[in-house]
Amino acid sequence: MSTPSAASSVPLPEGVALETVHGVDALVVDTPAARAVVHLDGAHLTSWVPTGEADLLWLSPDSAYGPREAIRGGIPLVGPWFGPGRDGAMQVKHGWLRTITWELASAALDGEDVVLELVTPADAVKLSGRAVFRIGRQLSVDLTLTAGPTPLEVEAALHTYLAVGDVRRITVQGLENADYLDNTRGLAADVLGADPLRLTGSTDRIVDAAGEVVVTDEVGGRRLVSSPRGTATTIVWNPWDELVTSMGDIPDDAWPQFVCVEPAVAKDRFVRLQPGQAHTIGVTYRIEH
Numbered sequence: 001m002s003t004p005s006a007a008s009s010v011p012l013p014e015g016v017a018l019e020t021v022h023g024v025d026a027l028v029v030d031t032p033a034a035r036a037v038v039h040l041d042g043a044h045l046t047s048w049v050p051t052g053e054a055d056l057l058w059l060s061p062d063s064a065y066g067p068r069e070a071i072r073g074g075i076p077l078v079g080p081w082f083g084p085g086r087d088g089a090m091q092v093k094h095g096w097l098r099t100i101t102w103e104l105a106s107a108a109l110d111g112e113d114v115v116l117e118l119v120t121p122a123d124a125v126k127l128s129g130r131a132v133f134r135i136g137r138q139l140s141v142d143l144t145l146t147a148g149p150t151p152l153e154v155e156a157a158l159h160t161y162l163a164v165g166d167v168r169r170i171t172v173q174g175l176e177n178a179d180y181l182d183n184t185r186g187l188a189a190d191v192l193g194a195d196p197l198r199l200t201g202s203t204d205r206i207v208d209a210a211g212e213v214v215v216t217d218e219v220g221g222r223r224l225v226s227s228p229r230g231t232a233t234t235i236v237w238n239p240w241d242e243l244v245t246s247m248g249d250i251p252d253d254a255w256p257q258f259v260c261v262e263p264a265v266a267k268d269r270f271v272r273l274q275p276g277q278a279h280t281i282g283v284t285y286r287i288e289h
């Protein structure tokens, strides 16, 4: 165990260190199974590199870092609302989970996996969050939201930026024939086709599907498998060249390098929590060849 640092009194097992990454505190995992980086701001995992693979995750070279900034890339934790909220009135897009600083609650080795548990600060009383990362040859992320003393309606998403060789040359399998809301057309209701999805332009779909999704990356020569739990929706997003120029933290030519596939409870598939009640959304990733 290494010595606890000023930023965390939690003992860290071998293979985990608290370091400064992009100018801010991050837990850096380096084991025979994988390397990974989890920032305390947003409990934000920005990199997972299972041994012998390239990173599962895309991270923008132009991202901002620090408290109240939303990191662009990796796995932003979205909630307790999605986008501008169901009534469209929320000022902070995608909620505050990704812009507050979380606290490390525990760090442990379990076999060859590292398990990190981060929690929202004690002053988050109306709703508290707990994020558990299991980092090894597979990656699991579980986000638990617990209501405080009053009932709450929550939305949440694991806004994963999957790194791909060229988003124009991927297929997304697992959403066939599903209903969706098209956020590029004012949330128009539509139905996906019977074939695996191919992206051909700006895409922002809230899909009524909660099963396994496989992204086949032709250029990268691998399949990225996302197995969600506790979710009801899957969002598929890429700004394309049409919208990327309006986003200051993504280089104009970088949009082909990622696709967001986001396990979620969003829009009319939100979760209603009674006082003290919790809901967990989670996902496990593996890379196949």
Ligand SMILES: O=P(O)(O)OC[C@H]1O[C@@H](O)[C@H](O)[C@@H](O)[C@@H]1O
Residues within 6 Å of the ligand: 070, 083, 093, 094, 159, 183, 204, 205, 235, 237, 262
């Ligand atoms: O720029 P943000 O707040 O990280 O959001 C990025 C995108 O996130 C997606 O989940 C939404 O469906 C999109 O509408 C949104 O543009």
